[in-house]
Amino acid sequence: MNHDLSSRSPLIQVRDLTKSYHVGPTTVSALRSISLQIWPGEFVAVVGPSGSGKSTLLNMLSGVDRMTAGDVLVDGRAVQRMPEAELARWRGENLGIVFQFFQMLPTMTLLNNVMLPMELANRYTRAERRTRAAQLLTRVGLEDQIHKLPGRVSGGQQQRAAIARALANDPPIILGDEPTGNLDSGSAQIVFDLFAELVAAGKTVVMVTQDEELAARMPRQIELSEGRVAHDQGAPAYA
Amino acid sequence: MHDVFTTTLRNKVWFDLWGARQRTVQAILTIAIGAFAVGMILGSLQGVIKDTERSWSASSAPAIRLRVVEGAPADLVEHLETRPDLSAVEGQMEYAIKWRPAPDTPWQAATLVARDDYTNQKLSILSLESGAWPTRREMAVERGYPIAIGDQVELNIDDHVVTAPIIGTVYNRVTLPASLGGTPVFYTTRAHFADLTGRDRYQFLYASVPDYTPERAAAAAAALQADLKDLGLTATPASTERTYSIDPALSWSHDLINGMGFVMQTIGIVTMLLSLLLIYNTVNAIITQQTAQIGELKAIGASSRQILAVYLTIVATYGVCALIISLPLSILAANGLRTLLVTRLGVTPGPFRVEFGPLLIQAAICLFLPVLVALPPIFGGARITVREAINSYGLSGDGSALDEFVGRLSWLSRVFSLAISNAFRNWKRLLLTQLALAGAGVALVAVMSTQSTLSYASRGLFTELYQFPVQIDLARPERWTQLERIATYPGVEQVEIWRTLAGVVKPSDPASTVSARAVELNGIPLPSAAYEAQMVAGRWLEPGDTHAIVLAEGVAAELGVGPGDWVHVQLPAADGRSIWISEEEWQVVGVFIDPNIRNLSRMGMVPRDTLLTELHDGRVGNRVLVQASLSDAAAAPAFANELREFYDDLGIQATITQNDTVYQRSTRQSENLRVISMLLMVMAVIVAAVGGIALSGVLSISVLERRREIGVLRAIGATPRTIRTLFMSEGLIFGWLSWVITLLCSYPVAVALAEQVAATIGISIVFQYAWAAIAFWLVLASVIGVLASIGPAQRAIKASVQESLAYE
Incomplete structure (x- = not known):
């Protein structure tokens, strides 16, 4: 996937996306027929109150959860139509996911955590993986911590390592599920700046956040309410 | 406990039991297999002892057994019955003969026996199994040989061949049964015996003493011997121990039963210890997995007593279900094994019955032990702070020096290094798992080595000792x-x-x-x-x-x-x-x-x-x-x-x-020991099964515990195949580690078991280490490792990544 910022075709297309959960006899609608488009190089904030469907939307974009109805097309490919193994490979190569609780594998050093997606995607040579992982960790300011286990570094450092892991296979899209939600304000600022750098470098970043101040600093904000798009501000002019 | 059933806490109990059915089934099966094994072993052992004792006591075994070289006349037997130091006397005529089923078949060894009155026996009582007692021309035969009522067999008595119609089969509890290599005994009347052999005297005298004590029996035997000598008769010992007097309560099979008892009790204890470890591992894993929930319950105001009640109710429910499953199965299996063993010993098995002692032990294993072993982890869990509970949404664990070391091995695949790290992640559980698993491996190798040693003692050793066949x-x-x-x-x-x-x-x-x-x-x-x-x-x-x-x-x-x-x-x-x-x-x-x-x-x-x-x-x-x-x-x-x-x-x-021939002697020895060998093999299967359950239980719970980690791996690009490989590698590491420990520890344990079994049976042995068992355990541990991990991993893969990430 190689995209020009001025490309007129959307990178992510969401059409009539619906997601319902069954909780006992009750059906809960997390997303109600959402449609939206995201263009390459965008830095998008997904905001809304708790339970509005922000994380569910992100899960649909990444294919980690199955939708009830609708379509999600990423670079023209229907996520929901890919079989599980293909979906995993596609995700490894095209998406970088950053979680709120970091989700670093606790028994692997930061270096190995970053190398793992490359190995899973079978990309780069063994030596290249090592060099690249070290470079990515250096890029997020962790050059002195690469042989440490996640439990031995701070939450902010873990989240930076998680961003390095998300970049391991040089994916065009980075999805962040409240990546600053569990960090102090200083660490949150560093992490946000890293995301901004990635956008500047041409990546498409979609970040779920409840931090309105942070969201306001992103060019586009999609606000969800009760599973619907309430507002969509800052979409590119060519949209 | 009352709180659990009257408040909304019952919903949590129900959810933990029913909502996590896979885990519930795993925990119940783990408790049930151990209880089943112990119940079956102890139940069958008690049954075997009762059946053999019942059978032996029905024979009215004599305390004095003499062989009178010149033979004792019938009136002497009547006279001896009046002696005050004897309570009953029975004479038996015996003569070594040959028999064959048909004229063109080779002669085989047999014994011709006659009693005075088969319908009024006092000692060493023969029972009519089927047909009729011998008559003037017709004979009965000891049961268990390929001779049926209605057959006509040929008997060779001092080169005089006669045809004997068989009209009955007799059960003699005092002689070695056909199943253990005894020789056929043909029963006839005294008159017919005299006609055939030319002898009308009793070669054997059996006597009992009032209120048996070894001293009283020895004194009576000595007095009887002296009186016979005065009559010009020579008495030699006729017991299998080559003594004149013998404890009438001791059957010919008491050494074998002692051997069986030792083997069964040993394996029963080993199985119980393994079960305890299994139960502890399972309950500990479940409680560890739920420490966050325990913290959350505390955070919303649950008291330690309420938390204790919730988890003890869950564990007690596992135990009750395990008891319901294992009880009928162990009763059935104990009866089956008892029937198999006593039949092998030539004893008629008693009717289907329930042994209550083993049942109580089994009930205790199911109902009390799980609760008891659950207490430390539950108390430990109750100590978790609210902050720790809130912080536990990410992937938990700190990693160890081993993880750092493995991380530096750049030549190692990351997936495999992850498998190694995961296998050694929880040292306490690893230790307990390996205790159960390697314990099963060691027990298996020890049991199979003992079996090999006994087998060698009855086969190879004979050939080595006796160079001429x-x-x-x-x-x-x-x-x-x-x-x-x-x-x-x-x-x-x-x-x-x-x-x-x-x-x-x-x-x-x-x-x-x-x-x-x-x-x-x-x-x-x-x-x-x-x-x-x-x-x-x-x-x-x-x-x-x-x-x-x-x-x-x-x-x-x-x-x-x-x-x-x-x-x-x-x-x-x-x-x-x-x-x-x-x-x-x-x-x-x-x-x-x-x-x-x-x-x-x-x-x-x-x-x-x-x-x-x-x-x-x-x-x-x-x-x-x-x-x-x-x-x-x-x-x-x-x-x-x-x-x-x-x-x-x-x-x-x-x-x-x-x-x-050496061949016959070794075959007979094999037959004698087969019951022990058979038992050892049954025990080996049980131990292997318990070991297998141990590994599969640990791996299943390990997979369940790491559902969120699986979600993360899938989110960053791990395919289902990678996940399967990861958990199969981990299963193999568990299995292989147990194999290494088994290899290192099994030899001395096997030597000790084989020597103890041999000493109980009363044979000398040359120890044979069962290398085949070592190889078998490697294969079994590998197969179990793969099979036990693949199922839960597959289920984790089937769930969506989101479900895995949200799993708790």
Whole structure:
């Protein structure tokens, strides 16, 4: 996937996306027929109150959860139509996911955590993986911590390592599920700046956040309410 | 506990039980398998003991068993019944005969028996199994042989052949059953016995004493012996122990039952310990997995007592379900195993029944042990702080130095290094798992090694000790020159002549309190080509030895003597009368291995020349060992028959026995030990099953615990195949680690078990380590490792990544 910022075709297309959960006899609608488009190089904030469907939307974009109805097309490919193994490979190569609780594998050093997606995607040579992982960790300011286990570094450092892991296979899209939600304000600022750098470098970043101040600093904000798009501000002019 | 059922906490209990059905089933099965194994083992053991005791007590076994060389007249038996030191007397006529099912089949050894009145027996009672008691011309036969009511068999009595119609089958609880290599016994009337054999006297006298004590029985036997001597009759011991009196409560199979009991109790204890570890591991894993929830419950105001009640209710429910599943199964299995074992021992199994003692133990294992072992982790969980609970949404764990080390191994695949790290992630659980798993491995190898050792004791060891395959015992000593003529018989390569007799041996040391023992003394030529002794201590007999004796390990232990000690040896006169022709001091120069079961053989080896000198016998022998070129071992019995006929033609009377050949002796020994071997194999299967459940339980729970980690791996690009590989690798690491521990620890445990089993049965052994079991455990642990991990991993893969990430 190689995209020009001025490309007129959307990178992510969401059409009539619906997601319902069954909780006992009750059906809960997390997303109600959402449609939206995201263009390459965008830095998008997904905001809304708790339970509005922000994380569910992100899960649909990444294919980690199955939708009830609708379509999600990423670079023209229907996520929901890919079989599980293909979906995993596609995700490894095209998406970088950053979680709120970091989700670093606790028994692997930061270096190995970053190398793992490359190995899973079978990309780069063994030596290249090592060099690249070290470079990515250096890029997020962790050059002195690469042989440490996640439990031995701070939450902010873990989240930076998680961003390095998300970049391991040089994916065009980075999805962040409240990546600053569990960090102090200083660490949150560093992490946000890293995301901004990635956008500047041409990546498409979609970040779920409840931090309105942070969201306001992103060019586009999609606000969800009760599973619907309430507002969509800052979409590119060519949209 | 009341709170749990009256508040909304019951919903949590229900959710934990029903909502996590996979985990619930796993926990219930883990508890159930251990309880089932213990219930089955103890239930069947108790059943076997009761059945054999019931059967034996129904026989009214005598306390005194005498063989009267000249035979006792019928009126003497009636007279003896009036003696105040005897409570009952029974006479039995016996004669060694040959039989065959059809005229064109070879003769086989058998015994002809007659009683005075089969319908009024007092001791060593025979039961009519089917058909009718013998009549004037018709006979009954011991059960278990391929002879049916209505058959006509041929009997050869001193070369006089008669046809005997069979009209009944008889159950004699006192003789070795057909299943253990006994010889057929044909029952007839006294009158018919006299017609056929020309003898109308009782060769055996059985007597009981009022209020049995060993001393009272020994005194009565001595008095009876003296009275018989006054009547000109010679009494020799007729018990399998070669003593005049014997505890009537001891059946011929008591050594075997002791051996079985030891094996079963040992395995029962091992299984119970393994089960305990399994239960602890399972409950501990579940509680560890739920520590966050425990913290959350505390955070919203639950008291420690309420938390305790919730989890104890869950664990108690596992136990109740396990009991419901395991109880009927163990009752069925215990009855099945009991029937199998007692049938093998030649005893009629009792009806289906429930042994309540083992049931109570089983109930305790299911209901109390899980709750007991759950207490430490539950209390530990209750100590978690609210902050720790809130912080536990990410992937938990700190990693260890090992993880850092593995992380630096750049040549290792990240997936495999993750598997290694995960396997060693929780040291406490790893230790407990390996205790259960390697414990099962060690027990399996020990059990199979014991089985191999017993098998070797009854097969390979016989062949190694007895270099000549055929052994012909003679009715009386014959001259060497006559006996050596058999060397001319086609196929015979070498002949060796022994002189054997039952002597009495006791320690010379006047301070010794050990009583004298009857020992089968074998006078052998030096050097002997026919016998290759395996020594336990001291040395073998050498040319030039005179009053040197080498004793079998069991006999030496009974006498409390070893190399260098002196023993007093009494030799009876050749006519069998209890007049000592020789009473000399002999020096024990060595102790050797005798693979025979103790109550069937007590052996001592002495120089033949010295023995013959002491007996004033001249150059005679009564045992001929023959080296022959045979196509296979199984051909030996037929060849022995030919040799016997050769001797018959020379006027030398050879006794017909089922022990003419090494092949027959080893087969008989195998038959005797088969029940133990069979039991050992059953136990091996149980132990392996428990070990398998241990590994599968741990891996299943390990997978369940790491569902969120699986979600993360899938989110960053791991395919289902990668996830499967990861968990299969982890399963293999668990299995292989247990194999390494088994390899390192099993040898001493196996030696100890084999020696203890051998000592209980009363045989000498040459330990055989079961390398096959080591290989088997490697395969089994690998297969279990893969199978146990693949199922739960597959289920985790089927869930969506989001479900895995949200799993708790």
